[in-house]
Amino acid sequence: MVIVRLSNVHKYFGDTKAVDGVDLEVNAGEVVSIIGPSGSGKSTLLRCINQLESVDYGRVEIEGQAVVEVDNSGKRSHLDKAEVLKAQKKLGMVFQHFNLFPHKTVLENIIEAPMLVNKEHRKSAVERAEKLLQQVGLSDKHNAYPSQISGGQKQRVAIARTLGMEPDILLCDEPTSALDPELVGEVLAVLRDLAKANMTMLVVTHEMAFAREISNRVIFMDQGKVLEDGSPEKIFKSPEHPRIRDFISKMI
Amino acid sequence: MDYILSITGHILEGCGLTLQIYFVTIIGAVPLAILFALGRTSGPKALDRALGIYAWIFRGTPLLLQLFFFYYGLTIFGISLPPFGAAALTFILNYAAYMMEIFRSGIQSIDKGQYEAAHALNLSYWQTMRRIILPQALKRTLPPSANEAITLVKDTALVVVIGMGEMLRSAKEIFTRDFSITPFVIAAIFYLLLTSVVINVFRTLEKKLEVYD
Numbered sequence: 001m002v003i004v005r006l007s008n009v010h011k012y013f014g015d016t017k018a019v020d021g022v023d024l025e026v027n028a029g030e031v032v033s034i035i036g037p038s039g040s041g042k043s044t045l046l047r048c049i050n051q052l053e054s055v056d057y058g059r060v061e062i063e064g065q066a067v068v069e070v071d072n073s074g075k076r077s078h079l080d081k082a083e084v085l086k087a088q089k090k091l092g093m094v095f096q097h098f099n100l101f102p103h104k105t106v107l108e109n110i111i112e113a114p115m116l117v118n119k120e121h122r123k124s125a126v127e128r129a130e131k132l133l134q135q136v137g138l139s140d141k142h143n144a145y146p147s148q149i150s151g152g153q154k155q156r157v158a159i160a161r162t163l164g165m166e167p168d169i170l171l172c173d174e175p176t177s178a179l180d181p182e183l184v185g186e187v188l189a190v191l192r193d194l195a196k197a198n199m200t201m202l203v204v205t206h207e208m209a210f211a212r213e214i215s216n217r218v219i220f221m222d223q224g225k226v227l228e229d230g231s232p233e234k235i236f237k238s239p240e241h242p243r244i245r246d247f248i249s250k251m252i
Numbered sequence: 253m254d255y256i257l258s259i260t261g262h263i264l265e266g267c268g269l270t271l272q273i274y275f276v277t278i279i280g281a282v283p284l285a286i287l288f289a290l291g292r293t294s295g296p297k298a299l300d301r302a303l304g305i306y307a308w309i310f311r312g313t314p315l316l317l318q319l320f321f322f323y324y325g326l327t328i329f330g331i332s333l334p335p336f337g338a339a340a341l342t343f344i345l346n347y348a349a350y351m352m353e354i355f356r357s358g359i360q361s362i363d364k365g366q367y368e369a370a371h372a373l374n375l376s377y378w379q380t381m382r383r384i385i386l387p388q389a390l391k392r393t394l395p396p397s398a399n400e401a402i403t404l405v406k407d408t409a410l411v412v413v414i415g416m417g418e419m420l421r422s423a424k425e426i427f428t429r430d431f432s433i434t435p436f437v438i439a440a441i442f443y444l445l446l447t448s449v450v451i452n453v454f455r456t457l458e459k460k461l462e463v464y465d
Binding site: 097 | 374376379461
């Protein structure tokens with residue numbers, strides 16, 4: 001099953017083509033890494049999927065349901081709002097800067113959306129949250145505030161918070177870029193476990209070794225375009241573009 | 253001593269009205285200011301502009317003049333408000349203008365990432381505001397809000413100009429009768445007591461919300 005399908009997606013910031021006609025499909029169970037130089041549009045592409053950026057032209061589909069569709073005159077298709085919302089709920093997102101709610105404890109961060117959005121009862125939301133905290137190795141922190149835990153722990157809570165909404169795909173926007181080097185490992189370990197458990201993931205990352213290890217597919221982006229889309233072996237060992245070889249030799 | 257007790261009683265009667273105006277203003281102005289601040293930050297441009305003009309007028313003219321306008325001025329349009337109604341309306345609109353700008357600054361100081369996280373978790377606009385943005389914004393605006401709350405205690409004395417018997421007027425009446433400054437000293441003590449309560453309430457709130465920084 002195709003979880004996310006992008007067709008000819010464009011996003012401009014003024015004259016800058018941040019995303020310049022990208023087609024992409026992510027299938028259930030796939031772990032896809034997006035790599036490339038900074039400013040190549042990786043994060044913007046990810047943000048176009050869950051409408052954190054409004055698409056200027058193109059179409060985004062989640063599990064067959066179009067969530068945004070803009071034709072080349074800039075006209076947006078009228079889509080059934082309830083259906084769009086239902087589709088959007090299948091997306092989970094992990095941010096570079098965690099974006100935990102600072103005024104809520106770790107546990108409250110996780111149960112907030114299930115209770116508000118899905119009207120789940122507090123008791124069952126808490127039970128699930130405790131399980132998720134166990135899964136990310138933070139059972140002892142449920143009453144801590146975000147300011148009281150480390151960056152690596154914050155990101156693990158953010159992952160648990162996203163999983164609390166039971167998404168079908170996890171969008172990860174440079175999940176370890178804001179972390180001290182010694183804290184990167186614990187976050188990657190959690191993501192690795194998720195990948196092993198068959199979670200569908202689309203990960204923008206600068207961690208080449210990690211991308212190579214956990215991905216089924218690696219996408220190289222440059223100047224808003226997908227330059228190459230292939231298996232990790234292909235991209236890392238014998239990419240077609242010299243540009244990619246250059247980039248990878250600098251990163252490793 | 254008996255003299256002091258008797259005039260204190262009289263001043264206390266005036267204090268009742270002071271407190272009524274105080275609480276009516278707070279209860280009316282704070283929710284209004286929050287709504288207006290949301291209007292300015294996430295409403296259409298025209299609404300933002302209209303609220304900007306509202307703030308310009310109410311912050312740019314004396315409260316005393318506004319009080320005259322709503323009590324005497326409205327009669328020209330055939331609207332005649334009782335003194336308490338005119339006072340309440342004036343104070344609510346005036347304080348809401350200041351509080352709107354304070355809350356707006358608080359809302360705008362919240363990191364964009366908070367909105368993005370709420371969006372990614374599929375919270376609606378109102379859920380995002382009510383549960384994520386406003387609690388943080390209101391906490392940040394506690395110190396300037398305390399200033400307003402303290403100023404309001406003293407501004408209530410202005411209603412005397414539309415003939416209302418609040419605390420300061422009670423004191424003035426005794427002063428005129430007995431030619432003694434004691435009633436003013438007692439009134440001053442009452443004002444200090446009231447502002448102390450306000451200061452303590454805000455201090456407690458700040459302490460309580462400090463836990464998460």
